Amino acid sequence: xxxxxxxxxxxxSIVFLVSALGLVRMPDVYNRIQTSTKATTLGTILxxxxxxxxxxxxxxxxxxxxxxxxxxxxxxxxxxxxxxxxKRVKLSDRTVEDQLKDxxxx
Amino acid sequence: xNVKAVFLTTIFGFLxxxxxxxxxxxxxxxxxxxxxxxxxxxxxxxSSWRDLxxxxxxxLAVAIWVVVLxxxxxxxxxxxxLRVIAPRVRINPAIVEVKTRLKTKTGRxxxxxxxxxxxxxxxxxxxxxxxxxxxxxxxxxxxxAATREIVRKFEKHLEVIFG
Numbered sequence: 001x002x003x004x005x006x007x008x009x010x011x012x013s014i015v016f017l018v019s020a021l022g023l024v025r026m027p028d029v030y031n032r033i034q035t036s037t038k039a040t041t042l043g044t045i046l047x048x049x050x051x052x053x054x055x056x057x058x059x060x061x062x063x064x065x066x067x068x069x070x071x072x073x074x075x076x077x078x079x080x081x082x083x084x085x086x087k088r089v090k091l092s093d094r095t096v097e098d099q100l101k102d103x104x105x106x
Numbered sequence: 107x108n109v110k111a112v113f114l115t116t117i118f119g120f121l122x123x124x125x126x127x128x129x130x131x132x133x134x135x136x137x138x139x140x141x142x143x144x145x146x147x148x149x150x151x152x153s154s155w156r157d158l159x160x161x162x163x164x165x166l167a168v169a170i171w172v173v174v175l176x177x178x179x180x181x182x183x184x185x186x187x188l189r190v191i192a193p194r195v196r197i198n199p200a201i202v203e204v205k206t207r208l209k210t211k212t213g214r215x216x217x218x219x220x221x222x223x224x225x226x227x228x229x230x231x232x233x234x235x236x237x238x239x240x241x242x243x244x245x246x247x248x249x250x251a252a253t254r255e256i257v258r259k260f261e262k263h264l265e266v267i268f269g
Contacts, residue, residue, distance in 0.1 A: 015183065022190040030228065030240045031199055035190050038225040042183040060125040074222035074229075081230050081240060096200040097247045100231055100238040103203065 005053035012046035015039055027092035029084045037077045044069050111156035116146030118155075157212035157268050167266035171220075174259060178224045186225040186242065200244035201230055204237050204253040206261060213268030220260040227256055 022035025048062040091098060123138035124130070158164070189196045208214050218229040218237060228240040239256055246252055 015187065018187045018190050022186070025190055025195050026197070027195070028199075030230070031197055031242060034225055034228055034240070034242045035186055038223065038228075039183050039186055041223060041225075042179055045179075057128075060128060064122065064125045070223065071219075074219040078218065078222050078229050081228050085230050091201070092197075092199065094197060094199060096198060096244050098201045099203040099247065100201045103233070103236075103238070 001053055005050045008046050008050035008053065012043045012050060015043035015046065019043065027094060029089050030081055031092065033077050033081055037073065037080075041069060041073050108151040108156065110158075110160055111153055112146045112150035114155040114158065114160075115150035115153050116142045119145050154212040154215070157210040159267060164267045167263045171260065171263035171267065174263060175220055175223065178220075178259070182224045182226045189242065196243075198243045199240065200247055201238055201240050202244060202247050202252040202256075203249050204239055204257050205235050205249060206237060206253075206257055207235075208261065208264060208268060210268045213264050216264055216268065217257065217260055220264075221256060 019036050019039040022039065023032055026032045026035055045066055048066050052059045052062050085100070119142035120138055123142060124135070127134055127138070206214060206217055208217055214232060214235075214237075218232055221227050221237070221239060222229045226242045229237055230240050231238040237257070239252070241252070241256070244252075245255060
């Protein structure tokens with residue numbers, strides 16, 4: 001029980017660490033959103049699962065936390081990305097194609 | 107039609123209350139039930155629940171969709187993590203247009219959220235039945251190919267749930 005919780009907690013922290021690393025390494029705001037805000041979804045789920053193993057009687061509340069994360073996380077990522085796009089934050093030079101721009105101008 | 111939305115809002119509110127309080131004594135459940143029914147009656151009829159279909163098939167589809175979403179989150183998180191720790195960051199980003207067959211607003215919201223929840227794809231904008239996806243590793247910029255790759259796996263279940 002405690003062992004499983006500890007392993008899950010370790011996995012969660014690895015996911016968080018790599019997400020933070022992505023924040024530094026990615027070239028533009030959109031790719032940063034991809035790695036940082038959303039990889040944390042899995043990190044949070046793993047962390048909550050770990051706590052559920054360590055404190056089984058908290059499980060319903062932890063399930064609610066995961067539900068709220070799943071409901072709100074994509075909305076905030078989407079709004080940040082959309083606001084950045086319409087504020088004309090530049091896409092990285094490595095971007096292959098931008099079909100939204102074609103649509104807005106065409 | 108509206109009875110279903112009121113019913114679902116009430117049930118959801120009641121389960122939320124039970125999850126937060128963690129007490130199953132009659133007094134606590136009565137308070138939660140009354141408040142949930144009140145809120146369901148006032149706000150339920152106009153809530154997004156009314157787009158949900160309530161058939162055995164759609165309930166099964168919800169279960170399958172949750173499983174598919176979880177598998178996709180795990181799979182693509184590992185994929186994105188490998189891209190981040192590669193010696194030279196392995197990305198090939200593009201904003202691609204995809205289209206959806208879903209008709210209801212809630213269905214499109216669920217689709218856009220599913221796409222955004224899986225790392226590697228991010229919904230940047232929605233215009234009617236067109237979604238604009240920032241894709242960290244664009245394999246194809248063709249509308250139909252991108253739709254097959256990104257949208258189909260969620261859409262086929264959401265179609266059963268929302269129509």
